[in-house]
Amino acid sequence: MSHILVAVSGGIDSLVTARILQEEGHKIRAVHFLTGFQKKKPEKDMEELGKRLGCRIEIVDFSKDFQNHVIDNFVEEYRAGRTPNPCLICNPAIKFGSLMSVAEKMDCMAVATGHYARILPTEDGLAGLFRGRDKIKDQSYFLSRVPRYRLDNILFPLGSFTKEEVRQKAHIFKLEPLSEKESQDICFLPDGGYADFLETTGNIKPLPGPIVTTDGKVIGRHRGLHRYTIGQRRGLDCPGPAPYHVLALDTAHNHLVVGFREEMMASGCCVNNINWLMPLPSAALQITVKIRYRHQDVPATLIPEGNSRASVHFTAPQAAITPGQGAVFYHKDRVLGGGFIQEKI
Known part of the structure; x- marks a missing residue:
């Protein structure tokens, strides 16, 4: 039986993800990856967590990839006057890019993470990305730029559970995370905040x-x-x-x-660099769209403009259209695709 590679951060979600797969009879390989921004060395913590899971947690260093793909993009977007969401870069480039390469080298058939999202079959026979059952914790927005061809080799065991149900499972499994604190939205930012980070690490004067x-x-x-x-x-x-x-x-x-x-109100926005999670549309679509993570998706008309661009026209004007943020398109719970806001209309 081929193994499944599980990304283990040390939090409750990744631990329960690993244990669910073990309970289902899967053989797992556990990996903790380094970004270069950890506050302390993880070896002792991963050794302890490995004992709780009953498997060795291997540590891999992605600090160069993280710098090249995530940090450099973060800094340059701010330098250009845009406001990026680094998770939209990290997921396709690191968690389902660099980590996928490690999985292939380890002869693992899939990568599993603790994201609250679902992967389900769709009408064209290919896998599709859907919101998680827990609408408050849903992370499909952050995953919208993972290429569709990758979905066949990704597992989200927590997608059908609520956060409270995951906590209950952790209690049943007798799994204790390294910290009870929820992971922060931007994992690499110090306590001083993003502006200080940009001025020190990013060298923005x-x-x-x-x-x-x-x-x-x-x-x-x-x-x-x-x-x-x-x-x-x-x-x-x-x-x-x-x-x-x-x-x-x-x-x-x-x-x-x-x-x-x-x-601040705008009737729509132009979106570029779209990652489609459906067949490329040839005509206008009625969708709902999220223009930032904490934004409730709203009805809109999407008009495709070539392979990777579209204009999005809101049914009702929306505030604070922010260049650099992700615009993610939905039909009910399914993610149709996502790109980056270029400008408001």
Whole structure:
């Protein structure tokens, strides 16, 4: 019987994932990968977790891949005035890229992770990506850029469970994670936050400049465009008749453009670099779309423009369309594809 490679972080989700597969009779190989941003060496912790799982946890170093694919992209996107979501890069490049290569070398037939999402057969006979049963923990948004051909060799054992059910299973299995804390959204950021990271690790030098309204009036000073994102209200320190929000990062002129909430609204957005998880559409589609992870997906019309571009037209205007963020397309629970927001319409 061929093995399944399980990515083990040390949290409750990856431990329960491994144990579920063991209970189902699968032989597993457990791997913990390094990104270069761990706060401490993991050898002792992985040895202890291996005892709890009854298998050895191998440690592989992906720090170069992580730097080249995730960190460099993160820094350059901010430098260009965009706001990236690094998980959208990490999943296809590292967890289901570099780790897939390790699985092949270990002669493992699949990679399993603790993501809350599901992979199910679709009408064209190929695997499709679907939301997890736990709609609060659902991570299908972050997985939308994993190539479809990879789905046949990926397992998400937690996709049909809620987080509470996973905790109950951990209790039944007598599995204790290294920490009870939930993993943070951006795993490599220090306590100082993303701006400090960009200035130290990313070597982005703060370049203060004017805060301007849409009619060009200067109303304040910003501390460097990389410290702001579309929709932001806090930290502007610009008094007005109503709260100001960030509308745009004008890198060409080093202007932070602000306005009132109604000026943030947009009827749609242009999306590029789309990863399709369905046959390439040839006509307009009625979809729902998430324009950031914490955003409730909303009805829209998707108009394809070639192989990897589309315009998305919302049924009702949406606020804070943010270049660099992911736009992920759904039909009910199925993920149809996802790309990066280029600009608002």
